Amino acid sequence: MTLGASGAGVLRGAWPAWLGLVDRTASPWLLLPMDDGQSDHLKAYGVTFRVLQRGGRAEWFLNHRGGSFLVPGDQATIRDAALAGVSSEPVSEGLLIDLRAQLKQGNTDAVPLEKPPKVAVYAPPNASPWDDAVTMVLNYAGIEFDKVWDAEVGSQGLKKYDWLHLHHEDFTGQYSKFFLNYSGAPWLAEMVKQNQRVAKALGYPNVPAEKKAVANEIRAFVERGGFLFAMCTATETLDLALAATGVDIAAAYADGTPIDPEAARKLDWSHALAFRDAQLELSPNVPAFSDIDGHQVNSLDRRQPLGAFKLFNFSATIDPVPTMLVQNHRDVIPDFYGLTTSFNKRTLKSSVTILADEPGAPWAKYIHGELGQGTWTFYGGHDPEDPQHQIGDPPTDLSLHPHSPGYRLILNNVLFPAAKKRELKT
Amino acid sequence: MMSSTRWRVPFPVPRSLLPLLTVLVPALLSAQDPLSRAFDLERRGSFAQAAEIYRGVLQKEPGEVTALLGLERSLTPINRLPELLPVVRAAIVANPSAAPVYSIGLRAYAAANLLDSLPHLVDLWARAAPGDESPFREWAASALQRRDRPMARRAYQMGRERLGKPDALAAELAQLATAEEDWPAAAHEWVGAVRQLQGYRSSATTALAMAPAAARPVILASLAMEGGPDAARIGVDLRARWGDPVGAFETLLGILPKPLPQQLDVLQAFLELTRLQSSPTYLLAQARTLEALADRWTNPPQRARFRLDAARAYATAGQPDPARRVLGQIAADPASGPAVAAGATTTLIELLVGDGKADEAAGQLEKYRSTVAVDDYLRLRRAVALRWAQSGAVARAEQMLQSDSTIEALAVRGRIRLYAGDLKGASDCWREAGPFAGTREEATDRSIWLALLQPIQPDTLVSFGLALQLLDRGDTLKAAQSFERIAAGLPPTGGGADLHLLAGRLQAAAGQVAEAERLFRTAVVKEMPGTAAAALLELGRLQLATERRAEATRTLEEMILDYPTSALVPQARRLLDQSRNAVPRI
Numbered sequence A: 001m002t003l004g005a006s007g008a009g010v011l012r013g014a015w016p017a018w019l020g021l022v023d024r025t026a027s028p029w030l031l032l033p034m035d036d037g038q039s040d041h042l043k044a045y046g047v048t049f050r051v052l053q054r055g056g057r058a059e060w061f062l063n064h065r066g067g068s069f070l071v072p073g074d075q076a077t078i079r080d081a082a083l084a085g086v087s088s089e090p091v092s093e094g095l096l097i098d099l100r101a102q103l104k105q106g107n108t109d110a111v112p113l114e115k116p117p118k119v120a121v122y123a124p125p126n127a128s129p130w131d132d133a134v135t136m137v138l139n140y141a142g143i144e145f146d147k148v149w150d151a152e153v154g155s156q157g158l159k160k161y162d163w164l165h166l167h168h169e170d171f172t173g174q175y176s177k178f179f180l181n182y183s184g185a186p187w188l189a190e191m192v193k194q195n196q197r198v199a200k201a202l203g204y205p206n207v208p209a210e211k212k213a214v215a216n217e218i219r220a221f222v223e224r225g226g227f228l229f230a231m232c233t234a235t236e237t238l239d240l241a242l243a244a245t246g247v248d249i250a251a252a253y254a255d256g257t258p259i260d261p262e263a264a265r266k267l268d269w270s271h272a273l274a275f276r277d278a279q280l281e282l283s284p285n286v287p288a289f290s291d292i293d294g295h296q297v298n299s300l301d302r303r304q305p306l307g308a309f310k311l312f313n314f315s316a317t318i319d320p321v322p323t324m325l326v327q328n329h330r331d332v333i334p335d336f337y338g339l340t341t342s343f344n345k346r347t348l349k350s351s352v353t354i355l356a357d358e359p360g361a362p363w364a365k366y367i368h369g370e371l372g373q374g375t376w377t378f379y380g381g382h383d384p385e386d387p388q389h390q391i392g393d394p395p396t397d398l399s400l401h402p403h404s405p406g407y408r409l410i411l412n413n414v415l416f417p418a419a420k421k422r423e424l425k426t
Numbered sequence B: 001m002m003s004s005t006r007w008r009v010p011f012p013v014p015r016s017l018l019p020l021l022t023v024l025v026p027a028l029l030s031a032q033d034p035l036s037r038a039f040d041l042e043r044r045g046s047f048a049q050a051a052e053i054y055r056g057v058l059q060k061e062p063g064e065v066t067a068l069l070g071l072e073r074s075l076t077p078i079n080r081l082p083e084l085l086p087v088v089r090a091a092i093v094a095n096p097s098a099a100p101v102y103s104i105g106l107r108a109y110a111a112a113n114l115l116d117s118l119p120h121l122v123d124l125w126a127r128a129a130p131g132d133e134s135p136f137r138e139w140a141a142s143a144l145q146r147r148d149r150p151m152a153r154r155a156y157q158m159g160r161e162r163l164g165k166p167d168a169l170a171a172e173l174a175q176l177a178t179a180e181e182d183w184p185a186a187a188h189e190w191v192g193a194v195r196q197l198q199g200y201r202s203s204a205t206t207a208l209a210m211a212p213a214a215a216r217p218v219i220l221a222s223l224a225m226e227g228g229p230d231a232a233r234i235g236v237d238l239r240a241r242w243g244d245p246v247g248a249f250e251t252l253l254g255i256l257p258k259p260l261p262q263q264l265d266v267l268q269a270f271l272e273l274t275r276l277q278s279s280p281t282y283l284l285a286q287a288r289t290l291e292a293l294a295d296r297w298t299n300p301p302q303r304a305r306f307r308l309d310a311a312r313a314y315a316t317a318g319q320p321d322p323a324r325r326v327l328g329q330i331a332a333d334p335a336s337g338p339a340v341a342a343g344a345t346t347t348l349i350e351l352l353v354g355d356g357k358a359d360e361a362a363g364q365l366e367k368y369r370s371t372v373a374v375d376d377y378l379r380l381r382r383a384v385a386l387r388w389a390q391s392g393a394v395a396r397a398e399q400m401l402q403s404d405s406t407i408e409a410l411a412v413r414g415r416i417r418l419y420a421g422d423l424k425g426a427s428d429c430w431r432e433a434g435p436f437a438g439t440r441e442e443a444t445d446r447s448i449w450l451a452l453l454q455p456i457q458p459d460t461l462v463s464f465g466l467a468l469q470l471l472d473r474g475d476t477l478k479a480a481q482s483f484e485r486i487a488a489g490l491p492p493t494g495g496g497a498d499l500h501l502l503a504g505r506l507q508a509a510a511g512q513v514a515e516a517e518r519l520f521r522t523a524v525v526k527e528m529p530g531t532a533a534a535a536l537l538e539l540g541r542l543q544l545a546t547e548r549r550a551e552a553t554r555t556l557e558e559m560i561l562d563y564p565t566s567a568l569v570p571q572a573r574r575l576l577d578q579s580r581n582a583v584p585r586i
Helices: A019-021 A041-053 A074-082 A093-103 A135-142 A150-153 A184-203 A207-222 A232-243 A318-325 A405-418 B004-007 B013-031 B034-043 B048-061 B066-073 B081-093 B101-109 B116-128 B134-145 B149-163 B170-179 B183-196 B198-209 B213-226 B226-241 B245-254 B260-274 B278-298 B301-316 B318-332 B339-352 B358-367 B372-389 B393-399 B409-420 B425-434 B438-453 B461-471 B476-488 B496-509 B513-522 B530-543 B548-564 B569-579
Strands: A030-031 A057-064 A068-072 A089-091 A111-115 A119-122 A146-148 A162-167 A229-230 A308-311 A332-334 A351-358 A363-371 A374-379
Touching: A030 A041, A030 A074, A030 A093, A041 A057, A041 A068, A041 A074, A041 A405, A057 A318, A057 A363, A068 B198, A074 B548, A074 B569, A111 A318, A119 A135, A135 A162, A135 A229, A135 A405, A135 B245, A150 A207, A150 A351, A162 A232, A162 A405, A184 A207, A207 A229, A207 A232, A207 A363, A207 A374, A207 B245, A229 A232, A229 A405, A308 A363, A318 A351, A318 A363, A332 A405, A332 B438, A374 A405, B034 B048, B034 B066, B048 B066, B048 B081, B066 B081, B066 B101, B081 B101, B101 B116, B101 B134, B101 B198, B116 B134, B116 B149, B134 B149, B149 B170, B149 B301, B170 B183, B170 B198, B183 B198, B183 B213, B198 B245, B198 B339, B213 B226, B226 B245, B245 B260, B245 B278, B245 B318, B245 B339, B260 B278, B278 B301, B278 B318, B301 B318, B318 B339, B339 B358, B339 B372, B358 B372, B372 B393, B372 B461, B393 B409, B409 B425, B409 B438, B409 B461, B438 B496, B461 B476, B476 B496, B476 B513, B496 B513, B513 B530, B530 B548, B530 B569, B548 B569
Parallel strands: A119 A146, A119 A162, A162 A229, A229 A374
Antiparallel strands: A030 A068, A030 A089, A057 A068, A057 A111, A308 A332, A308 A351, A351 A363, A363 A374
16 A cells, blocks of 8 residues: 555544554555655655664665665654655565565565664855755755765764765865856855865865865775765866875966976876876866866867766676665666766776766766775766756755656665675675 | 859750769869869868868968868868968968958967967957957957956957047947956946947846846946936836836936937837836836826827826726826827727726725716627626625625626626625525636636535525625735634534634734634644645644744644645645755745
8 A cells, every 4th residue: 555545544543644554453564665656766765764763674675666665664664754755565574575585586685774874965064055966865855964074074074974975076176167157256256265264274285285185085984984975076076186196286276386287197096986097177278177077068169968877787686786876766867967977988997887877978977986995986967857057046846856866876875885784795 | 052053954954964964073073163162072071171172272372261261160170270370370471451361360379279379460450450349359259268258358458448449349348247247347338338339228238137136236326327328228227127117217207318209219118128027016117107108199099098008007006096097188188099988998997896986887887888898898897796795785786797697797696695695695606607707716716615615504694795795805804803703603514614724814814823823723623634634734834934943844744644645745745845944945
């Protein structure tokens, strides 16, 4: 039975009306389907996350009904699902045995989810909550997170977190090269002032130097076993900053000295997470960082049109991590721009796992890899439901996109660190 | 294009000659002049081959502008523009007076990133074409293509100095300042541009109108400092766009040009601005502009038409006195045609009905019956009848509608029955009238009342009719109190809960938060799940509107959990998301 189905809500004895929606006596478990039968895919992740927060256990049924979740059928969960408008189906012990038998056949598996990850979002203190797809979807799903920025990262503040998200930060310290199009804009002046203030307070000569140090702290976080998820321009510039240790890749307006003309040759890609042998954009007048991005949205002569990207299919038992990351009710998703929209396959290290790409195009959209004890995932683009995102656009209202397959990929990343460690085979 | 027409055979070709033609045509093509051949190759996308032919032509004639342009076109798509540089240098030597040569040169040097060479090239061009703004405009354009705004500004300012004209390149500098949100500079330059060419006014207003609210006073002050009619006109247009059309109109009257035709042009342009919105302020400005046009117009029928439109705009803006004054002018003007007179009569009667002067309206309607269209006559009769019923003269109202057999009349009759407290009669009339009588809003309104009447057991409730009369006369608070009294006398499941909800909504609309909350809570009756869910939703909305998020959250959660099958649950979830900042509050 699905919440909101006709006939539901009938008062049954002394139970509250919302408990009348499921047969309490026969349903110790609830299945949150994640196929087209789900009424709010994004909030289903929040319901599952809160089960873990309450100390409960859940399971992720990979490749079963769009990557469904099995959660306890207790009052708190039923109430939470009802409030969130998340469809749930009662599962008896008998039905669960049948389900498990089904999961043993075909490319499916059940992954136990045990501990809710402690989530941190890297964002300046005055960032608008609507300016970052991850913040938006975490808020919408009701998943708790802390905001951290350079001071916290610099003082080893990342140690208490399991999961870190980066969005459109420019780790080359060039303010996303916004100087070209937005010079004089008050918000840019404020951004510059704030970054310079923090760099000075942390004892760095300039913003690019400070951002490189932050990038290295983030790398160390992953190496220690952290889960890193990055979107938009944070993906490309994090790796550029890591590869540019000791090399000046920032324009004169950012650090007072021009870019080293030999910078591209001097980059050490062994420090980078995902990319190699990329060509650095040496001109401060071109609003792009390198040829890592396949779409080059702000370069009129290089800009590529948007297509659609396709999620890869992995073996649920052999590759549970990539499988978790691509759980979705759609496998072809419309593309969306960001300052970095996609990743040229030519610039990817051979160890990188491509999770999604545009068939026939030379770029990947969604990639994953490991470093030390941890993992990282990069997802190109800014906002999955605002394909042409421009500065100043109205915020995306996710209650109008509760089934967004693009946003689901973000939430897959939030939940997969909760998976029991022994299951992480790759 | 040129070659395809040149080689079209203007007569039917015998089949026997086709083999011969296949041999001859390529030969003829090769005999074609080189520029046409290169152009053909360009069209086919063979840019490298085309470039070679253009280069060959330029070796013989270095100053040949067509070939130079062709070479630029061909080299651009294959990213070989820097190859143009030696050719351009030769062209300048050979043809130093040709402006296109310099223009191509600027683009080629910029593409090759030889930015230091640009000022020299611009200097050469400026010497070859004294007084021409193009060298500086092209230089700035190449800088803007690289998003180098400081260099573009330098180019424009150098042009201004070299040309010795303080307003030179004003439109370009204005656009630059607008892009940089330097609003005082933008205002100054736009005024200069408009002084040079009046056609820039619309661009100036559109560009400056985009300024954020905080920058608007700065722009208006800058325009005031500029002085002169052009700056004043821009200021007037901006004020009209920024929500002060009446103030803008008053300023406009003071700066109208002397010649009458120009006055009319200016007023008509302003009239269009007042039509951008339909709020009472804009309608008032519209009415005053129409009146001003009528006062200046010499053609009597058009003058009367302007006055009629002005009267209607005044009436819609809620300004009955000036509307009546203008209608009086129409009546006094013997040149007003019959159509205008009929329109004036209709507007006047609408005004009288709006003022509650139903008797006078009825008298006027009968007096001018022959001049008013039949449909308008019937519509006005229904309006008069409704007004009578609102003031308690139900029998008179019903009598007036006796001869009207339209479904609109049936719908009005239902409302009149309700004013009389005849709940069953009202329901019967409305069901008979169906959903298509009157406007969509009227039909929706009838559906809401029908749903409200449904659970009420008595067929007649005079107090209900009196409460509705109060409501329709605009006395919301008294109406709310009356409906609450009626609700108290009815069982909760027999209309009591619904009327408490209605009374709560009226109190909320009147800003009586505490009263509204009390009534919404009273309307939450478990046995009436539809009403209870709606009351909780209204309560949650009210709590959220008064920034009591925690209370709103509790109320909305109660609503969703207690009434999960209510059609209002999605609305409650959305409000809940807003209350915890999970979605933007727009």
